[in-house]
Amino acid sequence: MRNSLGYGYMSTTDKLSNRYQKQNPLTQYPRPPFPRQPQNRPGSVNKMDPEPDHGEDSYVGFGRLKGRKALITGGDSGIGRAAAIAFAREGADVAINYLPSEEQNAQEVIKLIKAEGRIGVAIPGDIVEESFCKELVTTAVGKLGGLDILVNNAGRQTAQKSISDLTTEQFDNTFKVNVYAPFWITKEALTHMGAGASIINTASVQSFDPSSSLLDYAQTKACNVAFTKALAAQVAEKGIRVNAVAPGPFWTPLQSSGGQPQDKIEKFGGSTTLGRPGQPVECAPLYVLLASQEASYITGEVMGITGGEMPY
Ligand code: NAD
Ligand code: MG
Numbered sequence: 001m002r003n004s005l006g007y008g009y010m011s012t013t014d015k016l017s018n019r020y021q022k023q024n025p026l027t028q029y030p031r032p033p034f035p036r037q038p039q040n041r042p043g044s045v046n047k048m049d050p051e052p053d054h055g056e057d058s059y060v061g062f063g064r065l066k067g068r069k070a071l072i073t074g075g076d077s078g079i080g081r082a083a084a085i086a087f088a089r090e091g092a093d094v095a096i097n098y099l100p101s102e103e104q105n106a107q108e109v110i111k112l113i114k115a116e117g118r119i120g121v122a123i124p125g126d127i128v129e130e131s132f133c134k135e136l137v138t139t140a141v142g143k144l145g146g147l148d149i150l151v152n153n154a155g156r157q158t159a160q161k162s163i164s165d166l167t168t169e170q171f172d173n174t175f176k177v178n179v180y181a182p183f184w185i186t187k188e189a190l191t192h193m194g195a196g197a198s199i200i201n202t203a204s205v206q207s208f209d210p211s212s213s214l215l216d217y218a219q220t221k222a223c224n225v226a227f228t229k230a231l232a233a234q235v236a237e238k239g240i241r242v243n244a245v246a247p248g249p250f251w252t253p254l255q256s257s258g259g260q261p262q263d264k265i266e267k268f269g270g271s272t273t274l275g276r277p278g279q280p281v282e283c284a285p286l287y288v289l290l291a292s293q294e295a296s297y298i299t300g301e302v303m304g305i306t307g308g309e310m311p312y
Contacts, residue, residue: 019058019060020060025274026275026276029053029277029278029279029282030050030251030277031270031275031276032266032267032268032269032277033266033267033270034049034265034266036262036266037049037256037262038256038257038262039256039257040257040258041156041158042077042101042102042253042254042257043253043254043256043257044102044253045077045078045081045252045253046104047253047256052078052251052252053279053280053281054082054085054280054281055082055085055089055281055284056085056112059085059089059281059284060089061086061088061089061090061091061116062090063090063091064090064091064288064293064294065090065091065149065291065292066090066091066092067092068091068093068148068149068291069092069093069095069144069145069147069148070087070092070093070094070095070144070147070148070149070150070151070291071096071136071137071140071151071185071189072084072087072094072096072151073127073136073152073153073181073185074097074153074154074202075094075106075153076102076106077098077102078250078253078254078280079153079245079247079250079252079280079283080096080151080153080202081280082283082284083153083284083287083288084096084109084112084113085109085112085113085281085284086281086287086288087149087288088112088113088116088118089116090288091116091118092118092148092149093113093118093119093120093121093144093145094113094119094120094121095120095121095122095140095143095144096109096110096121096122096123097123097127097140097154098122098154099125099126100124100125100126102124106122110122119143119144121139121140121144127176127177127184128176128181130180130184133181133184133185133188134188136185137185137189137192138188146192147193147197148196148198149199149200149291150186150189150193150199150200151199151201151202151291152181152182152186152199152201153202154177154181155178155202155217155254156173156174156217157174157214157217157258157259158170158174158216158217158258158259159213159214159258159259159260159261159264160213160215161212161213163215166215170216171216174217174220175216175219175220178217178220178221178224179220179223179227182201182224182227183227186199186231190235190238190240193240194238194240195238195239196239196240197239197240197241198240198242198290198291198292198295199231199241199242200242200243200244200245200287200290200291201224201227201228201243201245202224202244202245202247203221203225203228203244203302204217204218204221204224204247205246205247205248205309206218206221207221207225207246208222208225208246213261228242228243228300229300232299233300236299241290241295241296241298241299242299242300243295243298243299243301243302244302245286245287245290246302246303246304246305247278247283247304247305247306248269248278248304248305248306248309249268249269249278249306249309250278250280250282250283251268251269251277251278251279251280252280255268269307271309272306272307272309273307273308273309274307274308275307277307278305278306278307282305283305286303286305
């Protein structure tokens with residue numbers, strides 16, 4: 001089936017927004033000020049105001065991932081949800097992992113994947129456990145029938161003003177989710193991946209330009225970059241590419257559920273060159289590119305998507 005642009009692959013939505021029309025990026029999406037909106041971690045996209053755009057009604061696929069099998073952690077919301085929707089619209093079968101408390105957001109994503117005629121697999125569970133990380137990969141491989149794309153995207157971010165407020169428990173959990181889990185998941189995934197496969201890690205501007213209130217988080221995001229580069233060099237001989245995306249401020253529940261203090265939510269994204277936060281769908285084309293064969297000469301790279309804040 002062709003979409004209303006006249007090309008593309010099997011998009012059932014076909015209610016193309018103006019996302020593909022020329023327009024001013026400054027005014028394309030909401031700008032601060034935003035209302036304060038505290039919610040408990042891990043947060044829900046349905047409690048966000050304004051509502052984020054993950055591509056539900058705006059992302060159109062062009063067949064770039066036809067027949068691929070993808071696993072995305074943190075696929076229920078935010079950047080992972082945008083990647084999941086885009087991958088399915090590009091023709092991939094997609095498994096998502098998330099915390100059990102995020103079942104509602106996850107089911108919304110599974111419904112959208114299935115609406116594209118693709119296989120959508122929901123695998124809830126806490127990735128701080130090594131045994132679950134292995135099980136996650138084997139379940140995804142079993143239900144998808146293989147694995148071509150791994151997106152290590154789940155993340156924990158909790159702002160603390162001072163090192164004296166940062167508990168060992170938080171420090172440990174941030175490292176478990178952001179550093180250990182991608183290591184465990186990737187280690188298992190590589191036993192199932194072959195030439196042409198792609199691994200994408202979600203790093204951050206924090207990897208290079210840490211905020212004082214994100215002492216633990218920023219360190220983990222720097223780890224993601226080193227992991228990406230070292231692993232890319234290691235698995236190149238197998239024909240597997242490894243890259244990272246380094247987003248700037250994106251409008252996701254990670255931020256309003258403790259990732260930022262509420263006074264920073266009010267002006268979130270305002271200090272970027274474009275003066276607004278990114279919407280998750282604006283990340284999707286980068287994940288699609290890195291996952292696809294069009295990125296055949298791209299490995300060991302960290303790609304910034306920051307609204308003009310330089311990640312280096
Ligand atoms: P998000 O809250 O929508 O996604 C994060 C997801 O991580 C959650 O949905 C949850 O499913 C998952 N997660 C957290 N702890 C988990 C655990 N213990 N077990 C299993 N899953 C767990 O927020 P997001 O902003 O889309 O975050 C996605 C990634 O983007 C994260 O790695 C984050 O560090 C990174 N990032 C976000 C921003 C931003 O401004 N939003 C900027 C740079 C980088
Ligand atoms: Mg979530």
